[in-house]
Amino acid sequence: MLATLEQQLDRLTRAGQADLLIRTRQGIEKEGLRATADAAISQTPHPRGLGSTLTHDFITTDYSEALLEFITPVQNSPAEALDFLTQLHAFSFEQLGDEELWCASMPCEIPSEEAIPIAEYGSSNVGRLKHVYRQGLKYRYGKMMQTIAGIHYNFSMPDEFWPAWQQLEGNTDSLQAFRSAGYFRLIRNFRRYGWLLLYLFGASPALSASFMSGRQHSLEQLDADTLYLPYATSLRMSDLGYSNKAQADLNICFNHLDSYADSLHKAIHTSHPAYEEIGVEVNGHYRQLNTNVLQIENEYYSDVRPKRVTESGEKPVHALMHRGVEYVEVRNTDINPLLPLGIDESQSRFINAFLISCLLGRADDLDDQECQRVTENHSRIVNRGREPGLTLFSCEGEVSRETLAEKILDQVAKTADILDAAEGSSAHTDAVAAQRDKIANPSLTPSAQVLAALRESGLSHSEWVLQLSRQHRETLQPQLTAEARERFTRAAAESLQAQAALEQAEQPAFADFLADYVAS
Template sequence: MTTNKYYYSGKFGIERETLRVDSQCRLARTPHPFGNDEHITRDFCENQIELVTPVCHSVDEAVKVLAELDKRTREELAKNGESIWLYSNPPHFDSEDDIPIADFIGDHSSKRAYREVLQQKYGKKLMLFSGIHFNFSFAEEFLRELNTNNEDFHTFRNELYLRLYKQLMVHSWLLVLLTAASPYYDASLDKDGKSGIIMSEYSSLRNSRRGYWNKFLPILDHRSLKTFAGSIKKHIVTGSLYSVSELYLPIRLKPKGVNSFENLAANGVDHIELRMFDLNPSAPLGIDSRDLEFAHLLILYLLSQPDFDLTPELQEKAVRDHQNAALLEPDTKLLEHGTEVIESMEKHFSENEKAIEIIAFEKEKILVRNHFKSSIVSASAK
């Protein structure tokens, strides 16, 4: 493990999506009550609430800011008899008429046009899935100390984040295994007019093959940030994607400011975004801070792993593994691989007591999943 004093430093941010519901736990029909507040906004639909923390200097600080935003939100919603639906899968709704597109106007009207395109392409129901996005960037001092060959810093930084992106893409399944929390859903998600709670075959519907994915698998070129941005541009130029925001993969490389391939290519990577976390209904804020702490440790661990070529075949496998991890009964080999990665992380962070505690918390989840899987196999053999 590195002894760099900036190793655990960085910038952290949380985006939490939820839905607004009325006293009957039906989707709220009132306008979004927070105006253009950049920290309490919405994503696709008007009856959604997205809390966006400012940049923080630790997971703990980001969670505390999220708690403050959550409190403000709940107090304001309570004035209209509304509350937050703290589940990744939506409550019962009658039809897509209950899902009004976010009413962005004025300077933000282009956001509405984009959402109208999404409605036509994917339908509104898909957009009701809610979750947590975790944003992270390394401390600049840490990156400068890593740059031992005194390469152009801009280039070095971009190449490092691209290498990390590839590692996270092929390991995104692990975070799904550890944080999936949405096996139940209302039948209205299947068909208008239906009702009743269904136990699905998935532990996370939004991460499963039924969840947030493009109509095709966007194959990207990871040789450099320039070719990476260029391969996104090709999908946009051909009309396969409306914009970079429609790239529904579990990991994103983000520039500072406007999220566009032009900005990414010109100004480079500012931070990396992990998009696979389900809302945890047993956690008051919808997220257990230990899960985000583990994600940070996973990022640091993967940074130490060797680079590789993320071929089209490996990109397809990464998505298959991600969707497999979203099953209630994922493949045994995936669970075994999860144990291997976690045990390797234990060795990597062996000198950090807090890290070992966080890793142990997640390791227990894998052990429980393995036990559950073996119990099912044993019962079926009788």
């Protein structure tokens, strides 16, 4: 990012193409557990008023039947995406009865793994496949990790940007190849600098003690029911949560589409001895889809992914290989329990400026040594990111967190200036300024604010989050519009009809369906 960003911005500005940078496309996927009035994970089925989790476009579940997932369509601005997310929340609250939507990444009270219901998707072959995949996750990693919630931020540049930038670059590849290479350039730089987002927006420094019940850990006791690390930013993204520790030997290469697809393809077609011991179908019950290192591509837990919308029956890696990268999914965003939606417009605008800076930044590959530095920086930030005197690795050696962060923010500020000049606002530069304050004063970070609020409340983590969840419900539910209620009511009914049609249609035996799916 640091070498070429300013030149790229200057070239786009002089060519009269800078306005393309503000036409970003974004969508948000947000998870959240349904919790009971006493802060325990819900044991009830997915509310029928929310429709079918298999066929609804906007409301589904992730691992657990209790883990709701809201999906906004692709929108032309952060404000539009957040407004749609607001309406999804408000409509869902009307269907939840006396349950609450958990407003934090780390889960509510879970007495044991047996209390976590795996998501159900009906009796169709596609529905059964989704359920069996989740069974496989249980056997491979345990259920507890799968209850962690987060925000996935989907980002793409407008279609018109790519031929304009390709012409400025003097590139003669196909437009599809050029676009894919551009998104992988973004991904490489995101991996270099993504630790900064964890510092700035990490909001999970504490968790319910029930999450670690029976497991060894090095967390400290905040109270009888709450564990934490004093300088942690995102325990969700640590080895306790969605880390790559269980998949450390995969060596998925993020440098280019070909190497990424090849390494991922190998992982989903190579059997793993430990998973062979689990078995696939045991005593008439499926435990997993297959015994391969990955059952499907989505099993690989990475903080950023190249993505393309798939066609019916198409696997994600095949879609990427055949039609190239369409957008990037950022997966390291915690739910901020202090915000009604867990994310706000300032954060979204900063992420956009950050991602554009990664896209237009340095173009060199990540080598093995740099990958090791990336991994170590990630670990230091999630576990002790606010620690006074913390140093991080750079290509010049170890430097202070503040020095490295300011260098990155200086570059993002240049992008923000261009975006605001094209938009006629100060929204992006204001968002960057807010992040500079967090570098100078770590107590302004969400992780520090969460710990401070927890201590001040005198409540346990679960009691405090439950209280906030109720407050956010009171804020969001009255914002439901009549138009949104009508739209989502109709979508729920249509999704139930679509699932029923799938289940009534003639279909092969599940064993044959699964064999064909795995073979493809």
